[in-house]
Protein backbone atom coordinates (compact mmCIF):
# COMPACT_ATOMS: atom_id res chain seq x y z
CA UNK A 520 0.00 0.00 0.00
CA UNK A 521 1.65 3.22 -1.16
CA UNK A 522 -0.62 5.44 -3.29
CA UNK A 523 -4.12 5.73 -1.85
CA UNK A 524 -6.96 7.27 -3.87
CA UNK A 525 -9.51 8.90 -1.57
CA UNK A 526 -12.66 9.61 -3.55
CA UNK A 527 -15.01 12.18 -1.99
CA UNK A 528 -12.07 13.35 0.10
CA UNK A 529 -13.18 17.00 0.06
CA UNK A 530 -16.42 16.21 1.90
CA UNK A 531 -17.06 16.02 5.61
CA UNK A 532 -15.81 12.55 6.61
CA UNK A 533 -13.42 12.05 3.69
CA UNK A 534 -11.55 15.27 4.53
CA UNK A 535 -11.29 14.25 8.19
CA UNK A 536 -9.79 10.95 7.02
CA UNK A 537 -7.32 12.76 4.74
CA UNK A 538 -6.32 15.33 7.40
CA UNK A 539 -5.68 12.49 9.85
CA UNK A 540 -3.90 10.12 7.46
CA UNK A 541 -1.65 12.61 5.66
CA UNK A 542 -0.07 13.66 8.94
CA UNK A 543 0.04 10.20 10.55
CA UNK A 544 1.45 8.41 7.48
CA UNK A 545 4.09 10.54 5.74
CA UNK A 546 5.29 7.35 4.03
CA UNK A 547 1.98 6.98 2.13
CA UNK A 548 0.57 9.25 -0.61
CA UNK A 549 -3.05 10.41 -0.51
CA UNK A 550 -4.64 11.50 -3.77
CA UNK A 551 -8.10 13.00 -3.41
CA UNK A 552 -10.51 12.68 -6.35
CA UNK A 553 -13.59 14.81 -5.76
CA UNK A 554 -16.19 16.35 -8.04
CA UNK A 555 -16.62 19.32 -5.67
CA UNK A 556 -20.40 19.22 -5.62
CA UNK A 557 -22.18 21.64 -3.28
CA UNK A 558 -20.95 19.45 -0.37
CA UNK A 559 -17.29 19.27 -1.44
CA UNK A 560 -15.10 22.07 -0.16
CA UNK A 561 -11.35 22.55 -0.60
CA UNK A 562 -11.32 24.64 2.57
CA UNK A 563 -11.80 21.34 4.44
CA UNK A 564 -8.38 20.26 3.18
CA UNK A 565 -6.49 23.51 3.87
CA UNK A 566 -4.72 22.04 6.94
CA UNK A 567 -2.88 19.55 4.68
CA UNK A 568 -2.80 21.42 1.39
CA UNK A 569 0.98 22.02 1.56
CA UNK A 570 1.94 18.49 2.60
CA UNK A 571 4.17 16.60 0.14
CA UNK A 572 2.13 13.37 0.40
CA UNK A 573 -1.21 15.02 -0.53
CA UNK A 574 -2.63 15.78 -3.98
CA UNK A 575 -6.03 16.96 -5.18
CA UNK A 576 -7.66 16.08 -8.51
CA UNK A 577 -11.11 17.34 -9.46
CA UNK A 578 -13.15 14.56 -11.06
CA UNK A 579 -16.19 12.33 -11.07
CA UNK A 580 -16.27 8.70 -9.88
CA UNK A 581 -18.97 8.07 -12.48
CA UNK A 582 -16.58 9.09 -15.29
CA UNK A 583 -14.43 6.26 -16.68
CA UNK A 584 -11.95 8.79 -18.08
CA UNK A 585 -11.54 10.57 -14.74
CA UNK A 586 -11.10 7.31 -12.79
CA UNK A 587 -8.74 5.67 -15.29
CA UNK A 588 -6.53 8.73 -15.68
CA UNK A 589 -6.13 9.42 -11.95
CA UNK A 590 -5.32 5.77 -11.27
CA UNK A 591 -2.73 5.65 -14.04
CA UNK A 592 -1.13 9.02 -13.37
CA UNK A 593 -0.72 8.41 -9.63
CA UNK A 594 -0.01 4.67 -9.81
CA UNK A 595 -2.90 4.00 -7.43
CA UNK A 596 -2.82 0.73 -5.49
CA UNK A 597 -5.64 1.34 -2.99
CA UNK A 598 -9.07 3.03 -3.18
CA UNK A 599 -11.12 4.40 -0.27
CA UNK A 600 -14.50 5.56 -1.55
CA UNK A 601 -16.28 8.26 0.46
CA UNK A 602 -17.86 9.91 -2.60
CA UNK A 603 -21.62 10.09 -2.33
CA UNK A 604 -24.66 12.23 -2.48
CA UNK A 605 -25.33 11.92 1.20
CA UNK A 606 -27.92 14.42 2.36
CA UNK A 607 -31.37 12.95 2.92
CA UNK A 608 -33.41 16.01 2.06
CA UNK A 609 -31.70 16.47 -1.28
CA UNK A 610 -32.09 12.75 -1.86
CA UNK A 611 -35.82 13.29 -1.79
CA UNK A 612 -35.74 16.50 -3.83
CA UNK A 613 -33.17 15.34 -6.41
CA UNK A 614 -33.12 11.52 -6.45
CA UNK A 615 -31.31 10.94 -9.78
CA UNK A 616 -28.08 12.62 -8.66
CA UNK A 617 -27.51 10.27 -5.79
CA UNK A 618 -28.37 7.06 -7.66
CA UNK A 619 -25.88 8.22 -10.29
CA UNK A 620 -23.05 8.71 -7.81
CA UNK A 621 -23.84 6.23 -5.05
CA UNK A 622 -24.57 3.22 -7.24
CA UNK A 623 -23.56 3.83 -10.87
CA UNK A 624 -20.46 5.74 -9.76
CA UNK A 625 -19.37 2.87 -7.52
CA UNK A 626 -19.83 0.49 -10.45
CA UNK A 627 -17.48 2.60 -12.60
CA UNK A 628 -14.97 3.05 -9.79
CA UNK A 629 -14.87 -0.69 -9.06
CA UNK A 630 -14.44 -1.53 -12.72
CA UNK A 631 -11.63 0.97 -13.27
CA UNK A 632 -9.95 -0.07 -10.01
CA UNK A 633 -10.02 -3.66 -11.20
CA UNK A 634 -8.59 -2.73 -14.62
CA UNK A 635 -5.82 -0.78 -12.87
CA UNK A 636 -5.01 -3.89 -10.82
CA UNK A 637 -5.33 -2.19 -7.46
CA UNK A 638 -4.85 -4.04 -4.16
CA UNK A 639 -7.58 -3.05 -1.71
CA UNK A 640 -10.93 -1.27 -2.27
CA UNK A 641 -12.72 0.13 0.79
CA UNK A 642 -16.34 1.19 0.40
CA UNK A 643 -17.68 3.62 3.01
CA UNK A 644 -21.31 2.73 3.70
CA UNK A 645 -23.92 3.48 6.33
CA UNK A 646 -26.05 1.97 9.09
CA UNK A 647 -29.07 3.15 7.09
CA UNK A 648 -28.82 -0.03 4.97
CA UNK A 649 -30.31 -1.92 7.96
CA UNK A 650 -33.41 0.29 7.91
CA UNK A 651 -35.59 1.11 10.88
CA UNK A 652 -34.96 -1.16 13.88
CA UNK A 653 -37.09 -1.94 16.93
CA UNK A 654 -36.48 -0.30 20.33
CA UNK A 655 -33.86 -2.16 22.37
CA UNK A 656 -32.32 -3.96 19.37
CA UNK A 657 -28.95 -3.37 17.70
CA UNK A 658 -27.89 -4.11 14.13
CA UNK A 659 -25.00 -6.50 13.53
CA UNK A 660 -23.21 -7.11 10.26
CA UNK A 661 -25.12 -10.31 9.40
CA UNK A 662 -28.50 -8.58 9.55
CA UNK A 663 -30.42 -8.29 6.27
CA UNK A 664 -30.56 -5.21 4.10
CA UNK A 665 -33.84 -3.40 4.71
CA UNK A 666 -33.27 0.09 3.27
CA UNK A 667 -36.26 2.41 3.42
CA UNK A 668 -35.08 5.52 1.60
CA UNK A 669 -33.77 5.95 -1.92
CA UNK A 670 -30.44 6.99 -0.34
CA UNK A 671 -30.08 3.84 1.75
CA UNK A 672 -31.22 1.71 -1.20
CA UNK A 673 -28.52 3.32 -3.36
CA UNK A 674 -25.89 2.61 -0.68
CA UNK A 675 -27.07 -1.00 -0.24
CA UNK A 676 -26.90 -1.42 -4.04
CA UNK A 677 -23.30 -0.21 -3.95
CA UNK A 678 -22.45 -2.71 -1.22
CA UNK A 679 -23.83 -5.54 -3.34
CA UNK A 680 -21.72 -4.41 -6.28
CA UNK A 681 -18.63 -4.39 -4.06
CA UNK A 682 -19.43 -7.93 -2.96
CA UNK A 683 -19.93 -9.00 -6.59
CA UNK A 684 -16.53 -7.59 -7.61
CA UNK A 685 -14.89 -9.48 -4.74
CA UNK A 686 -16.45 -12.78 -5.83
CA UNK A 687 -16.39 -12.36 -9.60
CA UNK A 688 -13.11 -10.48 -10.08
CA UNK A 689 -11.25 -11.49 -6.94
CA UNK A 690 -10.90 -7.83 -5.92
CA UNK A 691 -9.82 -7.39 -2.29
CA UNK A 692 -12.66 -5.37 -0.74
CA UNK A 693 -13.85 -4.24 2.69
CA UNK A 694 -16.97 -2.29 3.65
CA UNK A 695 -17.60 0.00 6.63
CA UNK A 696 -21.05 0.98 7.90
CA UNK A 697 -20.85 4.15 9.97
CA UNK A 698 -23.56 5.75 12.07
CA UNK A 699 -24.67 9.41 12.22
CA UNK A 700 -21.47 11.38 12.21
CA UNK A 701 -20.83 14.88 13.57
CA UNK A 702 -17.91 17.27 14.02
CA UNK A 703 -16.11 20.16 12.29
CA UNK A 704 -16.50 20.95 8.56
CA UNK A 705 -19.93 19.30 8.16
CA UNK A 706 -22.11 20.97 5.53
CA UNK A 707 -24.84 22.80 7.50
CA UNK A 708 -27.72 20.65 6.28
CA UNK A 709 -27.26 17.78 8.70
CA UNK A 710 -28.89 18.00 12.12
CA UNK A 711 -25.95 19.13 14.24
CA UNK A 712 -24.24 21.77 12.06
CA UNK A 713 -27.61 23.02 10.80
CA UNK A 714 -29.10 23.48 14.26
CA UNK A 715 -25.89 24.84 15.80
CA UNK A 716 -25.46 27.51 13.12
CA UNK A 717 -29.17 28.40 13.05
CA UNK A 718 -29.27 28.64 16.85
CA UNK A 719 -26.19 30.89 16.89
CA UNK A 720 -28.28 33.31 14.78
CA UNK A 721 -31.35 32.83 16.99
CA UNK A 722 -33.37 31.21 14.18
CA UNK A 723 -36.07 28.53 14.41
CA UNK A 724 -34.93 24.89 14.54
CA UNK A 725 -37.27 22.67 12.44
CA UNK A 726 -37.46 19.36 14.29
CA UNK A 727 -39.26 16.67 12.29
CA UNK A 728 -42.36 15.18 13.90
CA UNK A 729 -42.13 14.48 17.63
CA UNK A 730 -38.30 14.56 17.62
CA UNK A 731 -38.17 11.16 19.34
CA UNK A 732 -36.40 9.45 16.43
CA UNK A 733 -33.19 7.87 17.67
CA UNK A 734 -29.75 7.73 16.09
CA UNK A 735 -26.30 6.49 17.11
CA UNK A 736 -23.87 9.46 17.17
CA UNK A 737 -20.24 9.09 16.13
CA UNK A 738 -17.51 11.75 16.13
CA UNK A 739 -15.96 12.30 12.70
CA UNK A 740 -12.38 11.66 13.89
CA UNK A 741 -13.49 8.32 15.34
CA UNK A 742 -15.24 7.49 12.05
CA UNK A 743 -12.00 8.35 10.18
CA UNK A 744 -9.77 6.29 12.49
CA UNK A 745 -12.15 3.32 12.16
CA UNK A 746 -11.99 3.50 8.36
CA UNK A 747 -8.18 3.54 8.62
CA UNK A 748 -8.24 0.55 10.97
CA UNK A 749 -10.40 -1.45 8.54
CA UNK A 750 -8.23 -0.38 5.61
CA UNK A 751 -5.05 -1.66 7.29
CA UNK A 752 -6.37 -4.60 9.30
CA UNK A 753 -9.81 -5.59 7.97
CA UNK A 754 -10.34 -9.09 6.66
CA UNK A 755 -10.87 -9.27 2.91
CA UNK A 756 -14.56 -9.48 1.93
CA UNK A 757 -15.72 -8.46 5.39
CA UNK A 758 -18.16 -5.75 6.56
CA UNK A 759 -17.54 -3.67 9.70
CA UNK A 760 -20.04 -1.57 11.65
CA UNK A 761 -18.69 1.69 13.09
CA UNK A 762 -20.76 2.94 16.03
CA UNK A 763 -20.30 5.85 18.40
CA UNK A 764 -22.21 3.79 20.99
CA UNK A 765 -24.16 6.85 22.02
CA UNK A 766 -27.85 6.63 21.18
CA UNK A 767 -29.86 9.80 21.51
CA UNK A 768 -33.18 11.19 20.36
CA UNK A 769 -33.13 14.18 18.03
CA UNK A 770 -34.96 16.17 20.70
CA UNK A 771 -32.19 15.48 23.21
CA UNK A 772 -29.47 16.43 20.74
CA UNK A 773 -31.34 19.66 20.01
CA UNK A 774 -31.76 20.51 23.70
CA UNK A 775 -28.06 19.86 24.35
CA UNK A 776 -27.08 22.19 21.49
CA UNK A 777 -29.33 24.90 22.91
CA UNK A 778 -27.89 24.45 26.42
CA UNK A 779 -24.32 24.62 25.12
CA UNK A 780 -25.13 27.85 23.25
CA UNK A 781 -27.22 29.24 26.09
CA UNK A 782 -30.21 29.66 23.74
CA UNK A 783 -33.91 29.20 24.64
CA UNK A 784 -35.89 26.02 23.89
CA UNK A 785 -38.50 28.27 22.28
CA UNK A 786 -36.36 28.13 19.10
CA UNK A 787 -37.56 24.55 18.53
CA UNK A 788 -40.39 24.11 15.98
CA UNK A 789 -42.01 20.71 15.55
CA UNK A 790 -42.56 20.62 11.77
CA UNK A 791 -44.36 17.97 9.67
CA UNK A 792 -42.25 14.82 9.53
CA UNK A 793 -39.92 13.86 6.70
CA UNK A 794 -41.23 11.31 4.19
CA UNK A 795 -40.26 7.72 5.03
CA UNK A 796 -38.42 8.85 8.17
CA UNK A 797 -36.81 5.88 9.99
CA UNK A 798 -37.44 6.00 13.76
CA UNK A 799 -34.36 4.27 15.01
CA UNK A 800 -30.82 3.19 14.06
CA UNK A 801 -28.39 1.55 16.49
CA UNK A 802 -25.50 -0.87 15.97
CA UNK A 803 -23.00 -3.08 17.71
CA UNK A 804 -19.41 -2.90 16.44
CA UNK A 805 -17.67 -5.82 18.18
CA UNK A 806 -16.09 -7.00 14.92
CA UNK A 807 -14.35 -3.64 14.50
CA UNK A 808 -13.23 -3.59 18.14
CA UNK A 809 -11.69 -7.04 17.65
CA UNK A 810 -9.35 -5.37 15.11
CA UNK A 811 -8.08 -3.13 17.92
CA UNK A 812 -10.12 0.02 17.20
CA UNK A 813 -11.27 2.17 20.11
CA UNK A 814 -13.24 5.38 20.20
CA UNK A 815 -11.25 8.39 21.37
CA UNK A 816 -14.19 10.75 21.95
CA UNK A 817 -17.10 10.66 24.35
CA UNK A 818 -20.31 12.19 23.01
CA UNK A 819 -20.45 14.87 25.69
CA UNK A 820 -16.93 16.14 25.19
CA UNK A 821 -17.20 15.90 21.37
CA UNK A 822 -20.58 17.67 21.21
CA UNK A 823 -19.24 20.58 23.27
CA UNK A 824 -16.09 20.78 21.12
CA UNK A 825 -18.20 20.69 17.94
CA UNK A 826 -20.44 23.54 19.11
CA UNK A 827 -17.30 25.54 19.98
CA UNK A 828 -15.81 24.83 16.55
CA UNK A 829 -18.84 26.32 14.75
CA UNK A 830 -18.79 29.31 17.12
CA UNK A 831 -15.11 29.91 16.36
CA UNK A 832 -15.21 29.16 12.61
CA UNK A 833 -17.96 31.34 11.22
CA UNK A 834 -15.63 32.06 8.26
CA UNK A 835 -16.24 28.47 7.15
CA UNK A 836 -20.03 28.19 7.38
CA UNK A 837 -21.23 31.75 6.76
CA UNK A 838 -19.87 31.69 3.21
CA UNK A 839 -21.75 28.43 2.57
CA UNK A 840 -25.00 29.78 3.97
CA UNK A 841 -24.66 32.95 1.91
CA UNK A 842 -24.73 30.90 -1.34
CA UNK A 843 -27.10 28.29 -2.87
CA UNK A 844 -27.79 26.99 0.61
CA UNK A 845 -30.48 29.69 1.01
CA UNK A 846 -32.54 28.37 -1.96
CA UNK A 847 -32.36 24.88 -0.58
CA UNK A 848 -33.45 26.12 2.86
CA UNK A 849 -36.49 27.86 1.39
CA UNK A 850 -37.51 24.80 -0.62
CA UNK A 851 -36.99 22.43 2.27
CA UNK A 852 -38.33 24.36 5.23
CA UNK A 853 -40.49 27.35 4.26
CA UNK A 854 -43.75 25.38 3.99
CA UNK A 855 -42.86 23.13 6.91
CA UNK A 856 -42.10 26.05 9.22
CA UNK A 857 -45.31 27.75 8.14
CA UNK A 858 -47.17 24.59 9.21
CA UNK A 859 -45.19 24.24 12.48
CA UNK A 860 -47.10 23.69 15.69
CA UNK A 861 -44.86 25.21 18.31
Ligand code: NAD
Pocket residue numbers: 526527528529530531532533552553554555556557558559560578579580581600601602603604605606620624643644645646674696697698699700701706
Ligand atom coordinates in the same frame (compact mmCIF):
# COMPACT_ATOMS: atom_id res chain seq x y z
P1 NAD B 1 -20.40 14.75 2.07
O1 NAD B 1 -21.63 15.02 1.30
O2 NAD B 1 -19.93 15.75 3.07
O3 NAD B 1 -19.18 14.49 1.07
C1 NAD B 1 -19.31 13.77 -0.12
C2 NAD B 1 -18.17 14.18 -1.03
O4 NAD B 1 -18.29 13.42 -2.24
C3 NAD B 1 -18.19 15.66 -1.43
O5 NAD B 1 -16.91 16.20 -1.30
C4 NAD B 1 -18.62 15.64 -2.89
O6 NAD B 1 -18.09 16.72 -3.64
C5 NAD B 1 -18.08 14.30 -3.34
N1 NAD B 1 -18.79 13.74 -4.50
C6 NAD B 1 -20.14 13.66 -4.69
N2 NAD B 1 -20.41 13.08 -5.88
C7 NAD B 1 -19.20 12.76 -6.43
C8 NAD B 1 -18.81 12.14 -7.64
N3 NAD B 1 -19.73 11.71 -8.53
N4 NAD B 1 -17.49 11.97 -7.88
C9 NAD B 1 -16.55 12.41 -7.00
N5 NAD B 1 -16.87 13.02 -5.84
C10 NAD B 1 -18.17 13.19 -5.56
O7 NAD B 1 -20.62 13.33 2.74
P2 NAD B 1 -20.06 12.72 4.10
O8 NAD B 1 -21.00 13.01 5.18
O9 NAD B 1 -18.64 13.09 4.24
O10 NAD B 1 -20.19 11.16 3.76
C11 NAD B 1 -19.08 10.45 3.21
C12 NAD B 1 -19.47 9.00 3.06
O11 NAD B 1 -19.84 8.46 4.32
C13 NAD B 1 -20.68 8.77 2.14
O12 NAD B 1 -20.42 7.62 1.37
C14 NAD B 1 -21.82 8.53 3.11
O13 NAD B 1 -22.79 7.69 2.52
C15 NAD B 1 -21.11 7.85 4.25
N6 NAD B 1 -21.72 8.03 5.58
C16 NAD B 1 -22.02 9.29 6.05
C17 NAD B 1 -22.55 9.43 7.33
C18 NAD B 1 -22.87 10.80 7.92
O14 NAD B 1 -23.47 10.86 9.01
N7 NAD B 1 -22.48 11.89 7.28
C19 NAD B 1 -22.80 8.31 8.12
C20 NAD B 1 -22.48 7.03 7.59
C21 NAD B 1 -21.94 6.92 6.33
Ligand code: TYD
Pocket residue numbers: 607699708709710711713725726727728732734769
Ligand atom coordinates in the same frame (compact mmCIF):
# COMPACT_ATOMS: atom_id res chain seq x y z
P1 TYD C 1 -29.49 14.10 9.54
O1 TYD C 1 -28.36 14.74 10.29
O2 TYD C 1 -30.00 14.80 8.34
O3 TYD C 1 -29.02 12.61 9.20
P2 TYD C 1 -29.86 11.32 8.68
O4 TYD C 1 -31.11 11.81 8.09
O5 TYD C 1 -28.92 10.71 7.72
O6 TYD C 1 -30.09 10.47 9.91
O7 TYD C 1 -30.69 13.90 10.52
C1 TYD C 1 -30.52 13.29 11.78
C2 TYD C 1 -31.89 13.20 12.40
O8 TYD C 1 -32.36 14.53 12.66
C3 TYD C 1 -32.90 12.55 11.49
O9 TYD C 1 -33.78 11.74 12.27
C4 TYD C 1 -33.67 13.71 10.89
C5 TYD C 1 -33.60 14.77 12.00
N1 TYD C 1 -33.63 16.16 11.51
C6 TYD C 1 -34.65 17.03 11.91
O10 TYD C 1 -35.53 16.65 12.71
N2 TYD C 1 -34.68 18.28 11.40
C7 TYD C 1 -33.74 18.74 10.53
O11 TYD C 1 -33.83 19.90 10.06
C8 TYD C 1 -32.68 17.86 10.14
C9 TYD C 1 -31.61 18.32 9.20
C10 TYD C 1 -32.67 16.57 10.65
